[in-house]
Amino acid sequence: MEKSTKKQPWFWTSAVASIITRLVLIIYFPNTLNFSSRPEISTPLTSIRRLAEGYWLKQSSMSPYAGSMYHGSPLLLSILGPLTIDRGEGQRSHLLFSLAFVVADFITAMLIRSIGQLLQIADSQSLKSLGAGRLLKVSGLVPLAAFGWVIASHLSLYPAILVIPLVLLIGSGLDTPPRKLFVQNKYGDDQNELSSDTHRKHKGTTNGTSNLIVFSWRRVVLFFFWASVWAFYVLVLCSISLKEFSGLGEMFKRTYGFILSVEDLSPNIGLLWYFFAEVFDFFRDFFLIVFHINILFMVLPLAIRLHHRPCFLAFVYIAISSVLKSYPSVNMQFSFFLFSGYLGTLLLSPVMHNLWIWRIILVVESVSSMLSHDRALKQATTPVSKKVL
Amino acid sequence: MARLLSIFALLVFVLHVTSESTGEVVEQLEGEEFTEELLFRPLPDRKVLSYFHFESKVPRTNSYGHHHRLFPKAIYQLVHKYRITEMELSFTQGRWNYESWGGFDPVASSNAKPPGVELWAVFDVPQDQVDASWKNLTHTLSGLFCASINFLESSTMYSAPDWSFRSLSGNLRYGSLPREAVCTENLTPWLKLLPCRDKAGLSSLMNRPSIYRGFYHSQRLHLTSDALETNAAFSSSRKLQPSWSMNSLFGRTVEGKCALAKSSNVYVQLEGSLVYNMKDTWNDIEGYEGEEVPYEGFGSNPNFGFSVSPDRMMKEVNSFHKEGSSILYGFSIKDYHSSKPFDLGFRWKLPVTWSCVKAPLRASRFLMGSGNEKGAIALSLQSTEWSESLPKAHNDEEKCRLRVDVFQVVPWYIKVYYHTARLFVDGVPQSLGDVIEKMHVSPSEDKVSPGVMETILRLPCDMKSASLTLEFDKGFLHIDEYPPDANQGFDIPSAIISFPDFQTCLEYTQDNTSIKSPMVSKMQEKRKILSYTEVLLVPLTTPDFSMPYNVITITCTVFALYFGSLLNALRRRAGEEERFLKSKDKNTSKLRLLLSKLSAKLRGRAWEPPTSTPPSSSSSPKLISSKVIIKIVLIAAIGFGWQYYYG
Numbered sequence A: 001m002e003k004s005t006k007k008q009p010w011f012w013t014s015a016v017a018s019i020i021t022r023l024v025l026i027i028y029f030p031n032t033l034n035f036s037s038r039p040e041i042s043t044p045l046t047s048i049r050r051l052a053e054g055y056w057l058k059q060s061s062m063s064p065y066a067g068s069m070y071h072g073s074p075l076l077l078s079i080l081g082p083l084t085i086d087r088g089e090g091q092r093s094h095l096l097f098s099l100a101f102v103v104a105d106f107i108t109a110m111l112i113r114s115i116g117q118l119l120q121i122a123d124s125q126s127l128k129s130l131g132a133g134r135l136l137k138v139s140g141l142v143p144l145a146a147f148g149w150v151i152a153s154h155l156s157l158y159p160a161i162l163v164i165p166l167v168l169l170i171g172s173g174l175d176t177p178p179r180k181l182f183v184q185n186k187y188g189d190d191q192n193e194l195s196s197d198t199h200r201k202h203k204g205t206t207n208g209t210s211n212l213i214v215f216s217w218r219r220v221v222l223f224f225f226w227a228s229v230w231a232f233y234v235l236v237l238c239s240i241s242l243k244e245f246s247g248l249g250e251m252f253k254r255t256y257g258f259i260l261s262v263e264d265l266s267p268n269i270g271l272l273w274y275f276f277a278e279v280f281d282f283f284r285d286f287f288l289i290v291f292h293i294n295i296l297f298m299v300l301p302l303a304i305r306l307h308h309r310p311c312f313l314a315f316v317y318i319a320i321s322s323v324l325k326s327y328p329s330v331n332m333q334f335s336f337f338l339f340s341g342y343l344g345t346l347l348l349s350p351v352m353h354n355l356w357i358w359r360i361i362l363v364v365e366s367v368s369s370m371l372s373h374d375r376a377l378k379q380a381t382t383p384v385s386k387k388v389l
Numbered sequence B: 001m002a003r004l005l006s007i008f009a010l011l012v013f014v015l016h017v018t019s020e021s022t023g024e025v026v027e028q029l030e031g032e033e034f035t036e037e038l039l040f041r042p043l044p045d046r047k048v049l050s051y052f053h054f055e056s057k058v059p060r061t062n063s064y065g066h067h068h069r070l071f072p073k074a075i076y077q078l079v080h081k082y083r084i085t086e087m088e089l090s091f092t093q094g095r096w097n098y099e100s101w102g103g104f105d106p107v108a109s110s111n112a113k114p115p116g117v118e119l120w121a122v123f124d125v126p127q128d129q130v131d132a133s134w135k136n137l138t139h140t141l142s143g144l145f146c147a148s149i150n151f152l153e154s155s156t157m158y159s160a161p162d163w164s165f166r167s168l169s170g171n172l173r174y175g176s177l178p179r180e181a182v183c184t185e186n187l188t189p190w191l192k193l194l195p196c197r198d199k200a201g202l203s204s205l206m207n208r209p210s211i212y213r214g215f216y217h218s219q220r221l222h223l224t225s226d227a228l229e230t231n232a233a234f235s236s237s238r239k240l241q242p243s244w245s246m247n248s249l250f251g252r253t254v255e256g257k258c259a260l261a262k263s264s265n266v267y268v269q270l271e272g273s274l275v276y277n278m279k280d281t282w283n284d285i286e287g288y289e290g291e292e293v294p295y296e297g298f299g300s301n302p303n304f305g306f307s308v309s310p311d312r313m314m315k316e317v318n319s320f321h322k323e324g325s326s327i328l329y330g331f332s333i334k335d336y337h338s339s340k341p342f343d344l345g346f347r348w349k350l351p352v353t354w355s356c357v358k359a360p361l362r363a364s365r366f367l368m369g370s371g372n373e374k375g376a377i378a379l380s381l382q383s384t385e386w387s388e389s390l391p392k393a394h395n396d397e398e399k400c401r402l403r404v405d406v407f408q409v410v411p412w413y414i415k416v417y418y419h420t421a422r423l424f425v426d427g428v429p430q431s432l433g434d435v436i437e438k439m440h441v442s443p444s445e446d447k448v449s450p451g452v453m454e455t456i457l458r459l460p461c462d463m464k465s466a467s468l469t470l471e472f473d474k475g476f477l478h479i480d481e482y483p484p485d486a487n488q489g490f491d492i493p494s495a496i497i498s499f500p501d502f503q504t505c506l507e508y509t510q511d512n513t514s515i516k517s518p519m520v521s522k523m524q525e526k527r528k529i530l531s532y533t534e535v536l537l538v539p540l541t542t543p544d545f546s547m548p549y550n551v552i553t554i555t556c557t558v559f560a561l562y563f564g565s566l567l568n569a570l571r572r573r574a575g576e577e578e579r580f581l582k583s584k585d586k587n588t589s590k591l592r593l594l595l596s597k598l599s600a601k602l603r604g605r606a607w608e609p610p611t612s613t614p615p616s617s618s619s620s621p622k623l624i625s626s627k628v629i630i631k632i633v634l635i636a637a638i639g640f641g642w643q644y645y646y647g
Helices: A008-028 A048-059 A074-084 A091-132 A142-156 A158-172 A179-186 A188-192 A196-209 A217-241 A248-261 A272-278 A281-297 A299-305 A310-324 A335-348 A352-388 B025-031 B073-082 B106-111 B127-145 B148-153 B184-191 B208-212 B246-250 B272-286 B518-524 B548-571 B574-603 B616-646
Strands: B003-015 B033-042 B047-059 B084-093 B116-123 B172-177 B216-224 B228-237 B263-270 B304-306 B312-317 B327-332 B345-348 B361-368 B374-383 B401-410 B414-425 B428-430 B436-442 B451-460 B465-474 B490-492 B496-504 B507-510 B527-532 B536-538
Touching: A008 A091, A048 A074, A048 B414, A074 A091, A074 A217, A142 A158, A142 A217, A158 A217, A158 A281, A158 A299, A158 A310, A217 A248, A248 A281, A272 A281, A272 B548, A281 A299, A281 A310, A281 B548, A299 A310, A299 B548, A310 A352, A310 B548, A352 B548, B033 B518, B047 B106, B047 B518, B073 B084, B073 B127, B073 B216, B084 B127, B106 B518, B106 B527, B116 B127, B116 B148, B127 B148, B127 B172, B127 B184, B148 B172, B184 B208, B184 B216, B208 B246, B263 B272, B263 B518, B361 B496, B361 B536, B374 B401, B374 B414, B414 B451, B451 B465, B507 B518
Parallel strands: B003 B047, B003 B216, B033 B263
Antiparallel strands: B003 B228, B033 B047, B047 B228, B084 B116, B084 B216, B116 B172, B216 B228, B263 B327, B304 B345, B312 B327, B312 B507, B361 B374, B374 B465, B401 B451, B401 B496, B414 B428, B414 B465, B436 B451, B490 B536, B496 B527
16 A cells, blocks of 8 residues: 555556446345355444344334344444335345445545555655654644544444554654654764663653654643544434433443443354353353453553554554454454455465464564564664764 | 044133122032033044043132132132233144144134143233243243243243234233143143043043044143133044044043033034035935934934934034034033943044135245355245135225234344345235234344234235245354254244134024033134244254363463463563673673584584674574574474364
C-alpha cells in the first residue's frame, strides 16, 4: 500500500480491476461464491442473517435482542436492516448488501492508503528532521477521530483499547523515531554516558526545553470532550431506538455481555469457542477472566515501549485483539495481514492450532522487528556521537 | 390373528364442590364413582383399535378425611398441592397413522399422541408461581410414573403457549420428551391408579406382552379440576379383514366386572363409512333394502357376527358425513364371572373395504438441507378427500379459507430464523401476509428457553398442498450438554396442527334417548381436531469427547506463547544486552583463552591470541542471519515432524 505513492496509475487500475472483479463475482456467482455464511467470515456478531432476524423481530414489535440471535448495535438495524428485506425475488437484497460492502471496502482501502502515504511522508520527514528538526503535525480532525473511536467501540467493544494510540497520535503526531534520537542529536556530546539515570535526567531537560515534541494536552482534552459528546449522542440514539422494548441495560448485556462471556460456541477462526466447548464448567469463569486479561495485560507495556509510534501501536493492538477476541473473523481491518499470514500457514500446515501459533508469532515478530528497527535507527545515529568522542 | 392398537385413557375427575358444608350425606357417599369401558373398532388396514376408558370421580368432601374409597390418593394430593385445573400426561409408543387409522373422530383426535411423553397442565396459581408449580409437578409425576418427566423441569424443555394449543391459557405449560421409552414400568404405576388394578374387570385384559406387541400404544392420564380420567388405547391389524376375539387380541378374557366399578361396558364401534360400504355389499349381493339393516339380529348380520349378542345398539345422529352414520354396539359384562368369562368375538362373513375419516389436511414435517451447519424445517399440508369435499360454493365475494393453527416448539440448539419463513401453496410462493392471519413467535434463548411459534394460517380450500419452510442454524453445545448417545442426533418434538374450523363429536342415541356413559358422553363433547406431526431427528456436530485435556493444553500453549514471546520482545533492550555481553566477555575471557589454546593444540597449529570481541555493528548482521537460518530450519523440522506423525 505504502509503495503506491509514486505509481499512481498502477494503483488506480488495480483498484478498478478489483472492484470489477467483486462486482462480477456478486452478479454472476451469487450463490456459489457467496462467503457470507462461511464460519470464517460470519460470526454471531457479524452475521447478516442474524441482523435480518433482529430487524424482523424489531419490525414485528419485539425486542431485537429477544432470542439469542442478534448481538449488534440497534443503530445498525436502522441503517442496514431495510437492506435485508426481501423484495419479492430474494436476489435483490443480496445484491444491495454486496454493493454496500464494496463501497465500504473501497472507502476503507482509500483511507488506509492515505494513512500509509502520511506515514511515509512523516517517516522521511522525521528522518530528515534528525538533522533539521521539523515534525509533521496532524491536521485537526479531533472530533472525527473521537467519533470513529466511539462508534468502533460501540460496535465491537475491542477497539476501546485504541484510545491509547489515538491519544498519542493526537497528542504528539504521527509515527516518529524515538524521542531519544532527537535528544541524542541535540545533546550528542553527553551521550557517551550510558547510565540510565543521567539519561532520564536529560530527557527531562529536553522535554522542558525543546519545542519539537510537545505533547499537546489541549488537543487530548478536546478529544475526550468530543468522545464523551459522541458517546452520549450514540447512547441517546440507542435508547430512542430501543425505547419500546427494553432499556440500554439489555443492550449492554446482549452486546458487550455476549462478547465477554463467550456464550455462543459455534466454530470460528478463533480459539475461545474451542476451549470453552470443552473446558469444565467449574473453571469457565476463571478462564474467561484469564483470557480477557491477556488482551489487557499487554496494553500498558506496549504503550510504554511503542509510544512514539502510535500507528504501529494501534496495529499491534488490533492484531492482538483480533487474534484473542471471542468471535474473530477474517473480515476485519486487519484482514490483509492476517490473510497473508493464512496463505503462509495454509501452505505450511493445514492444522488449525498451528494457525493460531503462527498468528501469534506474526504479531510478536512484527513488534520485535519494529523495536529492532528503532534500535537500528538509534545505532545509526549513536556511533556518530561515539566516534566524536 | 388381529394385531392390537391400543389406547388406555384413565380420566380421573376431581369434582370441586365449592359448598362443602351443605352436601347431603347420601350424595357424598355416592359422589365417588368409577366406571370402566372398553371400545373396539375395526380399522381399515386390518387392525383393531381397542380403547380403554376408565373414569373416576370424586367430590371434594371431608367425609373420609384425607382418604378416598376409589379415587387414587396420590393424584388427589397432587391436584391439591399444585392447584391443577387441568392436566394431561401421555406415554406413547409408536406413531399414530392418521392416514389409515383416522384423524377426525373424537377417539383419534383426543387420544392420538406424539411418541414419548407429552405433558401439559393448567394451574390455578398466580402467574409468577406457575413455573415453580410446573417444576414441582414434573418431579412428582416422574416419581409416580417411573419416567424421566423431571427433565421437563428445565426451562429449555417446556413452553407456555399463548393461544394456539388451547383457547384457555396463560397458566398453561406444555412440554414433551420425544425420546422417552415407554414400557411396563410406566404401565404398572398407571394401573395402580385403578381401584381393581389389573386384577379384575376390563383392566385384567392388559396382558403386558400382548399390549407391547401392538402397533401403537398410548396411555394417558387426564385430570380436570372437575374431573379425572384415564385412557388407554391399543390397536392391531392383519391382512384380510381378520376375525378377532378378546382372547386372540389380549390372550385373556374378562372374568367379570371390577366390583368397585359403577358400570362396566364393552363397545364395538363401526365407522360410518364401513356401515355405508356394508350397505353397498348387502345391496349388491342380496338386494337387501332399507337402512335398518344392522338392527336386525344383533348376532346374525350378513357381513359380520358377534360371538356374544350385543345388549344395546346405538346409532349416530347428526352425522357429519353424508356416507353413513356410525354404529355402536354395547355389551354389559355385569353378569359374567369367573366360571362364565366374557370373551367377545368378532367375525367377518364378507370381505369389505372402507377408509377412515381423515383430518381435513394431512400434516407432515421433514428436514431439508445437508451438513452440520444449517438446514430447514418444512411443514407440509396436503389435502385429503375430506377437504376436497369442502364447500367451494361460496365463491361469491370471499374465497373459502381453511383455518389451520400451527404450534411448534423447537429446542434452543436449533436456531430458527423466523424471518426466513416461506409459504408455498401448490408450489407457488405466497406472500406471508396473505396466508398468515396471526403469528406469534417467542424466539429461543440460548440455554434458557425453547423457540415457540404459534401461527394461524388461512389456506384456500381448493388447494392441493401447502408448505411452510423455516431455515435454521444448528447450534453447538458444551461438552457436558450432550446426551450419552450424542451421535444419534437430537429430537425436535412434534408440531401440533389443529383445525378449529371443524369440530368433532359423535352423538349416539338409543331409541332416541341419550346414553349416560362416560365414554360416549366424552365422544359427544365438541373438540377441535388435532394432529401431531412426526418427531424430527437432527444430527448435530459432536465434539471429540475424549479430548478436553488436549484442547486445554493447546489453548494454554497458544496463550503462553503469546504472552511469553511478546513480553520478551518488549523487555529486551539492545544497548544493555551489548553491555552485558561485554562484561560477560571480560569474565569468560580466561576460559576462552584456555579453550582456544586447547583447540589449537588439538589441531596442531600455533596458537594465536583471539582477536578481541568483534565490533558488534559490523558482524552482527551475519550473526543474526545465521541465527535466523537456524530458527527457520528448526521450525521447518518441527513442522515436518508434526506432519509426519499426525498428518
